[in-house]
Amino acid sequence: MSLTHTGGAPACRILAIETSCDETAAAVVADGRHVLSNRVASQIEIHRRFGGVYPEVASRQHVLAIQTVVEDALADASVAHVRDLDAIAVTHGPGLAGSLLVGVNLAKGLAFASGLPLVPVNHLEGHIYSNWLYTDTSPDIARKQRSSSASEQFPALILIVSGGHTELVLMEDHCRYRHLGATLDDAAGEAFDKVARLLELGYPGGPAIQAAAEAGDARRFHLPRPLMRPGRRTERQPDAQTSPPPAVLPVRGEHRFNFSFSGLKTAVLNLMRQLEREGTDARQKQTAADIAAAFQMAVVDVLVGKTADAANEFAVKQVCICGGVSANGLLRRTAEQHFAVMGLPLRCPPLFLCTDNAAMIGAAAYYRRSYSAARQRAPQDRAHRQPAEAGAHPTPRDQPIEPSARDLLALDVYASLPLVDTTGL
Ligand code: ADP
Ligand code: MG
Numbered sequence: 001m002s003l004t005h006t007g008g009a010p011a012c013r014i015l016a017i018e019t020s021c022d023e024t025a026a027a028v029v030a031d032g033r034h035v036l037s038n039r040v041a042s043q044i045e046i047h048r049r050f051g052g053v054y055p056e057v058a059s060r061q062h063v064l065a066i067q068t069v070v071e072d073a074l075a076d077a078s079v080a081h082v083r084d085l086d087a088i089a090v091t092h093g094p095g096l097a098g099s100l101l102v103g104v105n106l107a108k109g110l111a112f113a114s115g116l117p118l119v120p121v122n123h124l125e126g127h128i129y130s131n132w133l134y135t136d137t138s139p140d141i142a143r144k145q146r147s148s149s150a151s152e153q154f155p156a157l158i159l160i161v162s163g164g165h166t167e168l169v170l171m172e173d174h175c176r177y178r179h180l181g182a183t184l185d186d187a188a189g190e191a192f193d194k195v196a197r198l199l200e201l202g203y204p205g206g207p208a209i210q211a212a213a214e215a216g217d218a219r220r221f222h223l224p225r226p227l228m229r230p231g232r233r234t235e236r237q238p239d240a241q242t243s244p245p246p247a248v249l250p251v252r253g254e255h256r257f258n259f260s261f262s263g264l265k266t267a268v269l270n271l272m273r274q275l276e277r278e279g280t281d282a283r284q285k286q287t288a289a290d291i292a293a294a295f296q297m298a299v300v301d302v303l304v305g306k307t308a309d310a311a312n313e314f315a316v317k318q319v320c321i322c323g324g325v326s327a328n329g330l331l332r333r334t335a336e337q338h339f340a341v342m343g344l345p346l347r348c349p350p351l352f353l354c355t356d357n358a359a360m361i362g363a364a365a366y367y368r369r370s371y372s373a374a375r376q377r378a379p380q381d382r383a384h385r386q387p388a389e390a391g392a393h394p395t396p397r398d399q400p401i402e403p404s405a406r407d408l409l410a411l412d413v414y415a416s417l418p419l420v421d422t423t424g425l
Pocket of ligand 2: 163
């Protein structure tokens, strides 16, 4: 039996499973927004000695952890039996094949045994929906913001920045995306990881660079801002931890909304070699901190500069940043400052929902099932096809997928975000 929300409408509760990379995660989410439980078994300590994720080890570790993680997530949400839920959601791509397989197989088994619908979720769409989630302890303002109407929220500009992806996406409505740009080579998180490895700061690189940069002077070294051009001059604030609105603008032309971080990583390597030639140890604590700070500021200038340019171009109503790199303190502070000046609401997930988790998969599953069902029913009425937000629309249980689809649910290792037609942009 489903829980009852205030107001009497039964909540739609989804068990979500995420095993796309090196986090074994399960969560129960009500009505696509309320996190009832969220368990993540991280494999960071296991992969640390390899300096990155070891795929075979990751999938074996998922096998060992998944059952406990799911049981704990159900217990935390006071769910006595899987049958008491409304649907099961699982990440089916993009990700590591061996890792995805563990979550998908468990989800299929649970769906088959319980008779519940199974909802395959795109991992990137999951990251986007991390911005719609709240917990019991979230401030009232966050809950209210996450429940605002579609007309108040869209179009929204989404910046996905993770270990595997860096993408700018225009979200026109729930589950409707237009691709604006992406990285041409390394993802932002990948660049953090590689530069941390060069500087021997540890793994994962993002938090290690951020910690080192706190004691660093970002102005000691200058690093390039790839695919940006000089903009109006803005004086850096005396506090090196605060980046003012970037003094650089995106390049014009086809790469306006694209990114490139592999050259920035090479620039760090060249800087380190030059310092070594001059007799300076680039990995000495203060020098490494200064390089980390300069690198972090260069990445943030590019991310915020391109996001702001796109927000302006498409007259969006809000900006959402998500993915592991959205945990970065300088990125969050700079974006807050920049979008406040532009008068645009900014959403960043709470820190524990920035990196991979299953709650975001539960949220994405809820919106995708609800909105695709509503659109299928009323294709002729596109302007009014979206159901109202909280509770008033068909739940995944109302739209069960046929048993054959349960059997066919396949991995999609290289999946990209499901897009609408991008012509006319
Ligand atoms: P993916 O979905 O690509 O597997 P996640 O969304 O879990 O990855 O993000 C992991 C990435 O986020 C890693 O590259 C990590 O270095 C980066 N990251 C995590 N925290 C921070 C931080 N505070 N600053 C910058 N990068 C971070
Ligand atoms: Mg991720």
